[in-house]
Structures are given as structure tokens and as C-alpha cells.
Amino acid sequence: PSILVTSSKKRTETTDETPEEVVVKKKSRFEPIEETVTTTTTTTTSVFKKPFPPAALKPKKSALEELREAQEKMKEQKNRKDYWLHEDIIVKIITSKLGEKCYKKKGVITKVENRYQAVVKMLDTNDKIRVDQAHVETVIPAIGKNVLIVNGAYRGEEATLEDIHQDTFSVDVTILTGSMTGTRWVALAGYVRW
Numbered sequence: 684p685s686i687l688v689t690s691s692k693k694r695t696e697t698t699d700e701t702p703e704e705v706v707v708k709k710k711s712r713f714e715p716i717e718e719t720v721t722t723t724t725t726t727t728t729s730v731f732k733k734p735f736p737p738a739a740l741k742p743k744k745s746a747l748e749e750l751r752e753a754q755e756k757m758k759e760q761k762n763r764k765d766y767w768l769h770e771d772i773i774v775k776i777i778t779s780k781l782g783e784k785c786y787k788k789k790g791v792i793t794k795v796e797n798r799y800q801a802v803v804k805m806l807d808t809n810d811k812i813r814v815d816q817a818h819v820e821t822v823i824p825a826i827g828k829n830v831l832i833v834n835g836a837y838r839g840e841e842a843t844l845e846d847i848h849q850d851t852f853s854v855d856v857t858i859l860t861g862s863m864t865g866t867r868w869v870a871l872a873g874y875v876r877w
Contacts, residue, residue, distance in 0.1 A: 759836040766798040766816060767833040774803060774819040781812060789822060823847065823854065830856060837861065 744752075770792055779786045790803035790812075799816045824830060824844060832840045842856035855869055 755836055762834070762836055762838040764834060764838070767821075768792060768795045768798065768801045768816055769831055769833055769839070770795055772831055772833070773806075773822045775822050776803070776814065776818060777820050778818040781814070781818070784808065785812060829859070832856070
């Protein structure tokens, strides 16, 4: 007698079937019996590999981190203004309309008037001039010096300048005052001045 045994697995794309014949000898008490068993094996291979989604590669944020980020966004929106003038910061005159003696010279803001105008005392001549916010730009000091954050989430806070990134026009600062004291923050260069 011959018995046919087949085994199959789930077939996906490619299959290789190789029939094999195996002779099995069974011993009986009375006479030897010989059986032939034919088996078929199926091999499956899968070509497609599912990629990891990008979210699976990033670690999940804790509830505290998500809450902190939400508060930071709200604070950023609340403190973002279109005016940035503050007293006691150093600015550079960028308009030539005020004359050659002031053009590209530095001065200190002594008084802010109606948010967009300021009285600037020039550093080299001690002259006082009234300028519009559009006619001055802030000056970034050397690394390690104290700065004032003039716009954004930490507007009005003092910080220490840690690093300057000229390619992205941003700086790293460590906040010295307020509720986030000791926090290192990356700011756009226009938001930080001394």
C-alpha cells in the first residue's frame, strides 16, 4: 500500500515544490512490510517589507512634556508683538537720513515713546536723537555677555548668550530671570539684544 502525505503553507508570491519519496520499512511480527510515502514541501518567500512609520521611530512624549509645549506655544503667541523697543539696550542706526555722523553708529535707548519710537543717546558723541523702530537694529554682544529678550515667549527676560548660529540667524541663550531660570533656549537673532 502507498500513502500520499502532503503539507502546504500559506502561499504568497513564489513557491518551490519539490516532491520527495521516502521509503519506510516497518517490521511486523509476521512479515516485513514496505511502504512508500510521498511528501511535498512548499517554500514561501515574501519580497515586500513594510517600512516603519516615522512616528514609530520617535519616542512618545509624556503628558508633562506635551503640557509644557502647549504652554510655551500659548506664551509665544501672547508675547509676540510687532514692536520690540526696550530701554537700556544698545542699537545701531541703519538709516542714512539722520546724517553721516549717526549712520551705522551705536547708541543706547534711553526712553521709549509710543512703542515704536525711542530716544537714543549715541555712544561716541553723546547726542540724543529720536528715531523710529524701523531705523534701528539691535546689536548682538559677544558670547558670555548678558542679553535682554525683546520679543517672543520670554519677552523682557534677561539671559546669557551661549552660542551664535550665523547660518540660521539664531542664538542659544540661557535664561537668567523669570519662571524658566536656567533653561537653554534657541531664539532668532532679532529677539535677543544687550
